[in-house]
Amino acid sequence: MSNVLIIESSARQQDSISRLLTQQFISQWQAAHPADQITVRDVAFNPVPHLDANLLGGWMKPADQRNDSEQxxxxxxxxxxxxxxxxxxxxxxAPMYNFAIPSTLKAWLDHVLRAGVTFKYTATGPQGLLTGKRAIVLTARGGIHTGATSDHQEPYLRQVMAFIGIHDVTFIHAEGVNLSGDFQEKGINHAKALLAQVA
Ligand SMILES: Cc1cc2nc3c(=O)[nH]c(=O)nc-3n(C[C@H](O)[C@H](O)[C@H](O)COP(=O)(O)O)c2cc1C
Structure with missing residues (x-):
């Protein structure tokens, strides 16, 4: 049995294309791996707090020096x-918002890129501690950005995943979904076809 953690980050609960892809993923995954445990954390609907002084204090101070808020x-x-x-x-x-990921997803990443827990500093530089995990990133984008300098999603997420030790990362982009004509249908169908090969 494996544990699957899904992070939803579209601000839309209705008509969201990234959520549509997630639903397909869940159906497929459950059919192929019925014993697996799937956990969904929705950081748009239930945002996690931004980093603040309390959290940094909680992270950095020894237990006996933390106040109640920091703890x-x-x-x-x-x-x-x-x-x-x-x-x-x-x-x-992840939807593309302003060429990057939603701030709600960034806030979640700010929690989970944690020194001593998901990565550590060594004499030769940082080392990721989350070995043996796999990541799948499902994006929806109004325009077409794959391979372009406007794509601040895939390179960024590849970097942060590698930083914590996750090197097996698959990206599936539904692109061009806000363009006129049949771009939306083509973009979604292309992503769904790629996703069908994943689970
Ligand atoms: C606030 C906002 C910013 C957006 N910024 C971009 C952008 O920079 N590039 C782009 O291609 N699409 C952009 N879009 C379009 C979304 O990526 C697209 O509508 C996508 O389908 C949203 O994901 P969702 O369907 O899961 O909600 C933006 C949409 C919103 C609401």
Whole structure:
């Protein structure tokens, strides 16, 4: 049995194309791996807090020097890292907003890129600690950005995944979904066809 953690980040609960891809992923995955445990964390509907002084204090101070707020922030943040540590497969569903990922997803990443937990510093540089995991990224984009300098999603997410030790990362983009003509249909069908090969 594997644990699958899905992070939803579209601000839209209705008509979201990244959520449509997630639904396909869940159906496929459940059919192929019925014993797997799937956990969905929706950081748009239930946003995680941004980094603040309490959280940094909670992270950095020894337990006996933390105040109650710092401890509460740390406990909340630990829920997020524990969830990721327990996952064998991480699925991130992300709209492109202003050429990048939603700020809600960035806020989640700010919690889970944690020194001493998901990466550590060594004499030769940082080392990712999440070995043996796989990530799948499902994006929806109004325009077409693959391979272009305007794509600040895939290169960024590849970097942060590698930083915490996840090197097996598959990207599936539904692109051109806001262009006129049949671009939306083609973009979604292309992504669905690629996704069908994943699970
Ligand atoms: C605030 C906002 C910013 C957006 N920025 C971009 C962008 O920079 N590039 C792009 O191609 N599409 C952009 N889009 C279009 C979305 O990526 C597209 O509508 C996508 O389908 C949204 O994902 P969702 O369908 O899962 O909600 C933007 C949409 C919104 C609402």
């Amino acid at each position: 509460a922030s740390l406990d909340r943040s630990n829920e997020l890292t524990d969830e990721l540590l327990a996952a064998d497969v991480l699925v991130m569903a």
